[in-house]
Amino acid sequence: MLKQIEGSQGIAQAVALCRPEVICAYPITPQTHIVEDLGAMVKRGSLTDCEFINVESEFAALSVAIGSSATGARSYTATASQGLLYMAEAVYNASGLGLPIVMTVGNRAIGAPINIWNDQSDSMSMRDAGWIQLFAETNQEALDLHIQAFRIAETLSIPVMVCVDGFILTHAYERMDIPQQEQVDRFLPPFVPRQVLDPADPISMGAMVGPEAFTEVRYLAHHKQMQALELIPEIAEEFKSIFGRDSGGLISNYRTDDAETIIVTLGSVIGTISEVIDSLRDQGQKIGAISLRCYRPFPKEVLREALQDCQRVVVFEKCLAVGMGGIVAANVRMSIRGLNLPVYTVIGGLGGRPITRKSLAELFAKAMRDDLDETTFLDIKCDIVERELAREQAHTRSGAAAENILREVGVVDAAKTA
Amino acid sequence: MPHQQVKFYQTGTLTVGNRLLDKAQRTVQATMDRSNSLDSGHRACQGCGEALGARYAIDAAMRATDNQLIAANATGCLEVFTTPYPESAWRIPWMHSLFGNAPSVATGIAAALRVKGRQDVRVIAQGGDGGTTDIGFGALSGMFERNDDVLYICYDNQAYMNTGVQRSSATPGSARTATTMPLGAEPGAEFDKGKNVPLIAMAHGIPYVATASVDRLHDLEAKVEKAMSIRGARYIQVFVPCPLGWGSKPADTVKVARLAVESGLYPLFEAEYGELTSATKIRRKLPVADYLKLQRRFAHTLKSETQLARLQAVADNNIRRFGLIDEQGD
Numbered sequence: 051m052l053k054q055i056e057g058s059q060g061i062a063q064a065v066a067l068c069r070p071e072v073i074c075a076y077p078i079t080p081q082t083h084i085v086e087d088l089g090a091m092v093k094r095g096s097l098t099d100c101e102f103i104n105v106e107s108e109f110a111a112l113s114v115a116i117g118s119s120a121t122g123a124r125s126y127t128a129t130a131s132q133g134l135l136y137m138a139e140a141v142y143n144a145s146g147l148g149l150p151i152v153m154t155v156g157n158r159a160i161g162a163p164i165n166i167w168n169d170q171s172d173s174m175s176m177r178d179a180g181w182i183q184l185f186a187e188t189n190q191e192a193l194d195l196h197i198q199a200f201r202i203a204e205t206l207s208i209p210v211m212v213c214v215d216g217f218i219l220t221h222a223y224e225r226m227d228i229p230q231q232e233q234v235d236r237f238l239p240p241f242v243p244r245q246v247l248d249p250a251d252p253i254s255m256g257a258m259v260g261p262e263a264f265t266e267v268r269y270l271a272h273h274k275q276m277q278a279l280e281l282i283p284e285i286a287e288e289f290k291s292i293f294g295r296d297s298g299g300l301i302s303n304y305r306t307d308d309a310e311t312i313i314v315t316l317g318s319v320i321g322t323i324s325e326v327i328d329s330l331r332d333q334g335q336k337i338g339a340i341s342l343r344c345y346r347p348f349p350k351e352v353l354r355e356a357l358q359d360c361q362r363v364v365v366f367e368k369c370l371a372v373g374m375g376g377i378v379a380a381n382v383r384m385s386i387r388g389l390n391l392p393v394y395t396v397i398g399g400l401g402g403r404p405i406t407r408k409s410l411a412e413l414f415a416k417a418m419r420d421d422l423d424e425t426t427f428l429d430i431k432c433d434i435v436e437r438e439l440a441r442e443q444a445h446t447r448s449g450a451a452a453e454n455i456l457r458e459v460g461v462v463d464a465a466k467t468a
Numbered sequence: 469m470p471h472q473q474v475k476f477y478q479t480g481t482l483t484v485g486n487r488l489l490d491k492a493q494r495t496v497q498a499t500m501d502r503s504n505s506l507d508s509g510h511r512a513c514q515g516c517g518e519a520l521g522a523r524y525a526i527d528a529a530m531r532a533t534d535n536q537l538i539a540a541n542a543t544g545c546l547e548v549f550t551t552p553y554p555e556s557a558w559r560i561p562w563m564h565s566l567f568g569n570a571p572s573v574a575t576g577i578a579a580a581l582r583v584k585g586r587q588d589v590r591v592i593a594q595g596g597d598g599g600t601t602d603i604g605f606g607a608l609s610g611m612f613e614r615n616d617d618v619l620y621i622c623y624d625n626q627a628y629m630n631t632g633v634q635r636s637s638a639t640p641g642s643a644r645t646a647t648t649m650p651l652g653a654e655p656g657a658e659f660d661k662g663k664n665v666p667l668i669a670m671a672h673g674i675p676y677v678a679t680a681s682v683d684r685l686h687d688l689e690a691k692v693e694k695a696m697s698i699r700g701a702r703y704i705q706v707f708v709p710c711p712l713g714w715g716s717k718p719a720d721t722v723k724v725a726r727l728a729v730e731s732g733l734y735p736l737f738e739a740e741y742g743e744l745t746s747a748t749k750i751r752r753k754l755p756v757a758d759y760l761k762l763q764r765r766f767a768h769t770l771k772s773e774t775q776l777a778r779l780q781a782v783a784d785n786n787i788r789r790f791g792l793i794d795e796q797g798d
Contacts, residue, residue, distance in 0.1 A: 071584070106610030109569060114572045114575045247538045255564070
């Protein structure tokens with residue numbers, strides 16, 4: 051059924067269609083609307099056989115889901131940013147225990163300085179936590195990925211994180227096709243746990259493992275993610291056959307045939323990038339884009355195949371490995387090792403900075419001339435950075451850099467006079 | 469040959485004399501059909517109070533629930549000494565997740581059971597004092613506040629024993645730990661610090677709170693049984709001496725526990741919905757020194773009038789506050 055609704059509402063409806071049995075809610079912007087909607091559905095009685103639990107922290111949210119999943123209940127929670135960091139210990143624990151929890155991350159920057167707007171630093175901080183990480187390009191895909199996420203998680207018995215750009219997707223009103231319950235039921239069978247806490251058959255879960263077996267346990271976690279590389283496209287195919295839509299999978303290509311320059315990115319920014327590519331294509335430029343719909347496991351082989359005939363790669367990412375550069379770019383470089391392709395890293399959209407078509411068009415033009423630095427910070431105000439560096443050089447007590455920069459930008463003065 | 473003098477009290481008390489009791493009143497441990505939920509073969513130290521307490525508590529809970537029980541365990545001694553894979557001393561469904569989240573995991577287990585219509589299966593969360601009063605405290609308070617159907621049992625040995633005897637917020641004033649050494653002007657742990665979690669639990673208004681001690685295991689069983697007859701969040705804190713951490717003799721574990729209670733340092737009481745409903749009277753008030761002198765962690769206090777006086781004041785205050793001695797005397 052087509053509906054014009056907020057992204058969060060669409061995600062909530064998708065989760066509800068998956069017949070979750072336990073939902074843990076703790077508010078953090080920008081995922082809050084999702085759990086609010088689910089809470090209302092349970093309260094109203096439109097989502098039955100489901101426990102909706104308001105908890106006291108994100109650490110508790112995921113810990114409750116760990117307990118309920120281990121007891122055989124399909125379990126869901128959502129978080130973002132600081133919340134994901136606050137539950138970090140439980141994030142690793144859930145995957146280590148092999149619990150197929152599904153969690154939405156409404157992607158948001160990490161402080162300090164505190165910032166509620168979108169980038170993908172939060173999900174990236176958990177990239178090695180053993181969860182499968184899927185990134186949504188649109189709200190329709192965000193909705194579809196949640197349905198696929200439960201199926202993937204329960205097939206492999208590992209948790210899945212569905213990453214959805216905060217505000218840009220979570221708060222955007224779009225037309226979304228909400229599937230029928232009957233379709234979802236056909237696609238997603240009831241949850242049968244691999245092991246379960248049950249007095250009829252007592253087991254001990256989460257006991258200690260020493261050096262004699264830890265390597266093998268960790269290797270198996272890695273092996274399962276490698277299995278996911280096979281499974282995720284199969285599930286996307288099956289999804290298509292039931293729902294009639296192309297959603298999920300490992301990567302998606304946009305006008306990459308004959309492309310000399312390929313932009314690799316993930317999440318919603320592919321929308322803007324596609325528009326810029328369209329206009330460049332109109333000018334006869336051979337440029338295309340690839341969106342990583344699955345970041346963990348990293349689709350190394352598929353990506354290598356997709357990039358092998360191009361001449362340069364530009365990785366556009368909304369995150370930064372401080373002291374290193376690109377996070378996604380490092381993975382992309384590894385997947386095309388030996389192909390002798392230049393890879394440019396572009397870091398943009400940090401803390402919600404708008405990514406404009408104009409800036410992208412200029413950036414891509416430079417890239418096509420091989421005129422880009424290895425790492426570029428899109429639209430960075432270099433003069434302001436220089437002046438702050440000079441202040442720090444001149445005075446030990448130069449104050450808070452963030453505040454100084456805001457003064458330079460003029461936001462502080464503007465707010466005073468407003 | 470050295471021997472320990474054992475005082476036998478008469479039937480009707482909650483100590484020994486089990487065989488003199490009516491069959492129905494005998495301890496769970498005295499029955500042939502006890503569940504042995506925490507089985508033999510685990511790796512607890514000799515004289516471990518926690519192993520003793522956990523065995524009695526869980527078997528009592530098993531009997532009270534007709535063996536329909538699931539437990540969530542915080543990281544700590546109890547977790548480590550019972551379950552290195554592939555061995556497990558637990559004969560109940562048991563789960564360890566993290567140090568600070570046992571109450572939340574238990575909430576999740578209870579939620580799953582509720583949604584599956586398995587209200588006959590009950591949930592226990594358990595941990596040491598560090599996991600309960602410090603790192604798991606937020607989760608514990610959340611579980612209390614939501615009144616989730618979980619019995620949380622804290623085995624209180626007054627420090628982080630698993631990591632090598634460091635101070636927790638349950639460590640009493642003057643006690644030596646690895647992080648509160650008996651040095652300087654105020655040797656050992658500082659006075660007037662720490663948390664009284666049973667009282668904090670009562671402030672949440674939960675249906676049942678109790679303290680217990682491994683010197684009176686029948687009482688511990690009775691309290692667990694009572695807790696299992698109630699729905700909602702419940703809290704039992706069990707005093708469990710740790711010979712290794714306290715520097716006491718393994719054979720003295722029960723004696724040390726008894727002296728803690730009889731001196732007034734560890735008041736035993738029950739509370740329902742925030743109201744105190746009972747307190748265990750002290751039979752013969754004993755000076756705190758009797759308790760302290762059995763433990764090396766308090767050795768320095770016996771040489772300090774001030775420290776001894778402060779510890780006696782703590783005991784006297786407990787006796788007054790919880791009415792541990794009848795006005796008319798016995």
